[in-house]
Amino acid sequence: MSALKELRGLDREARLLEHVAATMSWDQETYMPEGAVDERAAQQSLLQGLIHERTSSQRVGELLGRWLHDPRAQWPAQGVSRTDGEDLSEVDLAFIREKHRQYRHAVSLPERLVREMAETASRSQNEWVLARKENDFSRFKPWLEKLIILNRETADCLGYSGVRYDALLDQYEPGVSTAEVKDVFASLRKSLVSLVQRISAAEQPDGSFLEQPFPVPQQVTFNEEVMTALGYDLRRGRMDRSAHPFTTTLGSDDVRITTRYDEKLLTSALFSTIHEVGHALYELGVGEELRGTLLAEGTSLGIHESQSRMWENMIGRSKPFWQHWLPRLQQIFPSELKNVDLERFYRAINRVAPSLIRVEADEVTYSLHIIMRFELEQALISGDLSTGDLPGAWREKSRDLLGVVPDTDAQGVLQDVHWSMGAFGYFPTYALGNLYAAQFLNVMERDLPLFRESVAQGNTAPVLDWLRRNIHRYGRVRSAAELVQQITGGPLDPAPFVAYLEKKYGELYRLQGG
C-alpha cells in the first residue's frame, strides 16, 4: 500500500470518530437530560483520546516522513520537501500539509492535556448554562480559571515566536499573528468609531415595531421557509434549539444548525438562523473528492465567518432580500406588521445602536464587541487580568468601546459560550470574517452584476453558486490567504469592508459626504 493510501485510511478513521464526538456534543447542547452531564464528559474524553491516538501515532509520523524530513518541525517554507518524483495533485499536497499540521499539533499536546481539556470544557459548558441562567459569575469562575491554565499550557506545548496568544489564534486562523490582528483592528476601530459618531448624530429609524410579541410557532414557520429557500437541504441537515446558536458537522451529509427564539424580538432568531445557514452551506458545499477527509471542512474560522456574515448581513439585511420576503412575513404576522413598508422595515433591521449582546449587535458596532473580547482574552492569557477582575474589566471596556454597561453578568461577561468551551483566540476570527466577506462581495458584484435583481425575486441560487465555485468546493485545499489572493488578486484588506459600511449606512442614515 502506498504511504498516501495508508495515511488516507488512518485519516478516515479519525474523521469518523470526530463526527461521532460532534454528534455527542450536538446532543449535549440540544436534548441531553441534565443528569447525564458527568458521564457525557467521560464519553467525550474517551473519544478525544481515541482521536488523538489516531492523529499522532508513530505510524502517522513515519508516513509523513516520506515527504518531510522532520514531521515534528514547522511546515517547510517550500512546501513538501521530498516527493521522489511522485505525481502529487494539489489535493494530495494539501492533504499532506494539513495532515502534518494536525500531526504536529497532536504530538505537541500530551494525551493527558487533551483529555483534561475535553472533560473540563464539557462540564464547564453545563456550569456556564446554569451560571448564565442564575446570573452568577462566581459559579463559572473556577471553571474559567482552569480553562485559562489549560490554554496557557496548550500554547506552551504548541510553541510560538511572539506571544503565547499567537499559538492559540493559530488554531483557528492559521498563519495570522496577534500583531497583524492588532494592526488590522486598530485601523478598523478608527473607521468604526468615526462612522458610529456620524450615525449617532443622524436621525434614528424607528425599530420599535420589531420588539412587540411575535408568537414563536409563526417565527419557526418563517425561519424554516427562509432557511430552505437559501438552499439548506433538510435531507442533509436539520435545525434545533440551543442556548447559543451553532453549526456542527456530523458527517459529509449531516450538517446541523441551531437557533434560539425570543418572542419579543423578531430579528433575533431570524438573523441567527440565516447566519448559521451560511456556515452550513459552506460545509455542505465541499467538493466530492474531499469527502470524508480532513480537507472536507472550512479552511479557517475567518473564512467560515465570511460566509455566515455575508448571508446574514450583506444578503439577509439587504433591501432586495426584503423586497421578496417582507410580503411573506406580513402574511404570517398581518397585524404586527400592518403599517410597515419596505423602507421602514429595511431601516429598522439595520438600525445602528450600541448594545449589550454581541449576537444581536448591528453590522457596524459588531466588530467593536469583538475588539473588546480580543483585548480581554489576551489579558487573561498573559495574566495581566485575573478572572476575579474580569466582570469589572468587561463593564469598563463595554463603556469605553460601546458606551453601554450591562446591569448583569448574564448580559455581560456570561453571554458567550466560547470561553466555557475552552476556546481562546477564536473571537477575532469573527471580525476577520467581515473583512473577507466584503472583499469577496466586491468580486461577486463584478462577476454577477445582476445578482441583486435575482435576490429581489427570491432567488439566491446565483450567490450560492458563486460561493460554491469560488470558495466552498476547495474545503481546506486552499488556505484563507490563498483564497483571498486567488479571488481578489490581493491580500487581506480592511478597506472594502469600511467602504461597504460607508456606502450602505451613508445612504441609510443620509450622512453628509457619505
Place this chain on the structure above:
Amino acid sequence: MSALKELRGLDREARLLEHVAATMSWDQETYMPEGAVDERAAQQSLLQGLIHERTSSQRVGELLGRWLHDPRAQWPAQGVSRTDGEDLSEVDLAFIREKHRQYRHAVSLPERLVREMAETASRSQNEWVLARKENDFSRFKPWLEKLIILNRETADCLGYSGVRYDALLDQYEPGVSTAEVKDVFASLRKSLVSLVQRISAAEQPDGSFLEQPFPVPQQVTFNEEVMTALGYDLRRGRMDRSAHPFTTTLGSDDVRITTRYDEKLLTSALFSTIHEVGHALYELGVGEELRGTLLAEGTSLGIHESQSRMWENMIGRSKPFWQHWLPRLQQIFPSELKNVDLERFYRAINRVAPSLIRVEADEVTYSLHIIMRFELEQALISGDLSTGDLPGAWREKSRDLLGVVPDTDAQGVLQDVHWSMGAFGYFPTYALGNLYAAQFLNVMERDLPLFRESVAQGNTAPVLDWLRRNIHRYGRVRSAAELVQQITGGPLDPAPFVAYLEKKYGELYRLQGG
C-alpha cells in the same frame, strides 16, 4: 493492580463506547437527516469494532484466566473454578461470570462479522422504514436475506448443542433453550385458544369511542403527566418520537424512551409510553455499586419485558389505575369522553379482539403474535422457509393463529423493526416477560396487600419500590432463573399468567365458570 481492578477498567471503557454507540442509534431513529444514513453506518461499524477489541482482547482472556482454566470454554457448571483464597463478593462473581460470557461471545465472532452485522443492520433499518412506508416488501427482502445469512453464521460461531436457533435465543434470554420455549408456548397456546374462544362467544364491550380523533398535542400532555407520575425522572431521561417505540440506555443517568402517536387511536401512544417507561425504570433502578459496569442493565430481555408489561397491562390497564387517571383524561378530552364512565372505559381498553399489529394487540392475543413470529423466524434460520415465501407464510399463520389476514405487508410482515436490526431469537422473550410478570405480581400482592388502593389514589410508588428492591437493583448480578427462584420460590411457570388472565377476563367478560 489486581486482575479484577484491571478488568473493571477495561470494562468501563467498553461501556462508555457502548453508550456512545447507543446515542448514535438513538439519533438515527429520532432526528438524523436521511442523507446521513451511509456515513452513520460507517460510524457505527467503527464503534462496534472498537468495542469488540475491548471485550475480546488477549489481555481480557489473560485476566479471566486468573479464575477460569479456559476462558474460551462454556461457563463451568460449578461457577468460578479458581479463586486462590480471594474474597469475592456476589457482585464480583457476577462481574466475572458476565465478563466471561461477553468475552466468549466476542472471541467467538470474528471482527469482520461483527462489523458487517452492524453496518448491514444500520442500513437495512433505513430500508425497512422506507419499505414499510411504501408497502414494498421487495425493497426490504435482500437486506433480510443478508441478515439471515449473517445470523446463521453468528450462531455457528457461538456454538449450540441442539438447533442453530438455540445460539441466537441465548443472546437475549441466557440459559433458555428452543425446546423449553416450544414446551411453554404449547401449553400457553392451548390455554389462550380456549380463553379467546370463550371471550369471542361473550358480549363484546364497545370501544368505538377510543377511535375518534384525539388531537396529538393533548395526547402528549397526558402521556407526559402519566410518565412523570410513574416515577420516570426527566432529569435522567426524555421522550421523543420514532417509527417504532423503544427504550435505550445512553448512560447511567440517561435512559430515553420514544413513542409514536396515532390521532385516531388514543390507546396507541398511551400504552406504548407506559410500556417503555417500565423498561426505563428498570434500567434507572440498577444499584449504585453496579454503575458504569456491564452489570448495570437488565438481566435478560424476558425480565425486561416483565417490567414493561407489568406496568403497561397489570398496572396501566387495571381498574384502580383509571379510577385515578380517567377524571384527568376527561379534563383533557372533555367532549370526546363525555359519556364514558370508569366501567365502560376499563372494558374498552381491555377489549380482546384478534388484530393485525402486535404492539397494539390486547393482553390475551398478544402472545399469539409472538408464537407466530417465533415459528417463522425459526423456519427462516433453519432454511425451511425462504424470504420470498415469508409474506405468504405470514398471512397463513396470521389466519391460523389470530383469524385475521393483513391486506398489506406494511401491516403484516413489515410491521416490526426487530428483523431489520438483525435480531432473531428476540421475539420469544416478549411472551416470557408476560409469564415472569404474573409470577412476580403474585408475590407483590402478598407483600403489598393494599397496593391497588394506593394505585387508585394515583400513587404507584409502592409498586416501583417493590420492583426496585426485588428486581431492579440487582441488574445482571442475578440471572432470570435466579431472580424468579428467589422471589417466587420456584422456576419459570406459565400457570400464574394463565390464572391472572382467567380471573381478569372472566370478570370483565362475565365468563361462566371463570
